[in-house]
Amino acid sequence: MAWQNNFDTLLSRIQMRCRPKLKSRGYQLKAQVKNAAVLILLVEADKPYLLLTHRSALLKHHANQVCLPGGRQDLGESLFDTALRETEEELNIPREQINLLTQMETIETPSGYRIHPFIGYTKQNITAVANPAEVQGVIQITIEDLLAKNILVQEYKMGSRQHRVLSFSHQQLLIWGATAAILDQFKRWLI
Numbered sequence: 587m588a589w590q591n592n593f594d595t596l597l598s599r600i601q602m603r604c605r606p607k608l609k610s611r612g613y614q615l616k617a618q619v620k621n622a623a624v625l626i627l628l629v630e631a632d633k634p635y636l637l638l639t640h641r642s643a644l645l646k647h648h649a650n651q652v653c654l655p656g657g658r659q660d661l662g663e664s665l666f667d668t669a670l671r672e673t674e675e676e677l678n679i680p681r682e683q684i685n686l687l688t689q690m691e692t693i694e695t696p697s698g699y700r701i702h703p704f705i706g707y708t709k710q711n712i713t714a715v716a717n718p719a720e721v722q723g724v725i726q727i728t729i730e731d732l733l734a735k736n737i738l739v740q741e742y743k744m745g746s747r748q749h750r751v752l753s754f755s756h757q758q759l760l761i762w763g764a765t766a767a768i769l770d771q772f773k774r775w776l777i
Contacts (some may be wrong), residue, residue: 593628593630593631593634593707593709595629596634596729596776597628597687597707598607598688599776600687600688600705600775600776601687601688603688603775618698619694619698619699619700620658620659620698620699620700621658621659621665621668621699621700621702622656622657622658622659622668622700622701622702622731623656623657623666623668623669623672623702623703623704624653624654624655624656624669624697624701624702624703624704624765624768625654625655625656625669625670625673625684625703625704625706626654626690626703626704626705626768626769626772627655627673627679627684627704627706627707627708628687628705628706628707628708628729629707629712629726630707630708630709632697633728633729633730634690634728634729635726635727635728635729636726636727636729636732637655637677637701637714637724637725637726638652638653638654638655638724638725638726638756638761639652639653639654639655639676639677639716639720639721639723639724639725640652640721640722640723640724640725640759641653641720641721641722650767651762651763651765652653652725652756652759652760652761652765653726653765654703654765654768654769655669655672655673655676655677656668656669656672656673656701657672657676658699659676665689665702666679666686666689666704668702669702669704669706670684670706673722675720676716676717676720676721677714677715677716677717677721677724677764678689678707678714678716678717679714683708683710683712684705684706684707685704685706685707685708686704686705687704687705687706687707688704688705689702689703689704689705690703690704690705690768690771690772690775691703691771693764693767693768693771694749695763695764696744696749697744699764701764703768703769703771703772705772711726725756725757725759727756728772729776731756732769732773733771733773733776733777735756735773736754737752737753737754737766737770737773738752738753738754739751739752740752740753740762742762742763745754745765751766751767752767752770753766754766760767
């Protein structure tokens with residue numbers, strides 16, 4: 587697919603997708619929900635890519651996991667602003683360099699989060715710098731590599747319940763759960 591390496595064609599392909607009804611996928615949460623937002627940040631390059639974070643092992647929640655930049659919504663903040671703030675905090679990428687493309691369907695997790703994924707892009711030359719308090723590494727995955735990934739369904743035990751979760755590996759790291767589900771949804775937008 588030649589469009590994979592043409593950034594403007596990639597953006598057009600995403601924009602041509604019908605805007606989702608913004609329904610939730612995953613677990614239908616009945617209890618108090620915590621809203622969070624993440625950003626699929628597309629970066630223009632010879633081979634366009636997106637950024638993932640390898641979270642610090644010292645964090646209280648989701649330590650050592652590979653995630654999209656993002657986090658919990660602050661009071662009075664829009665969800666897109668949450669995604670921008672978290673991307674700036676985690677990767678030191680100024681929010682002014684990021685353009686909104688669209689929003690995807692939300693994902694609800696068994697841990698009580700409703701995750702609102704956004705797709706943004708930058709055409710500027712950026713250098714992502716990991717905030718060591720939150721992120722131990724920055725991971726790039728080209729669109730070409732993402733499309734080639736075989737995303738698997740695996741069983742995972744959380745408490746007394748079995749859950750089916752998506753997962754795949756990249757650069758010898760496991761990407762699973764909500765992050766894999768969001769990237770699977772994104773991948774389906776592209777094919």
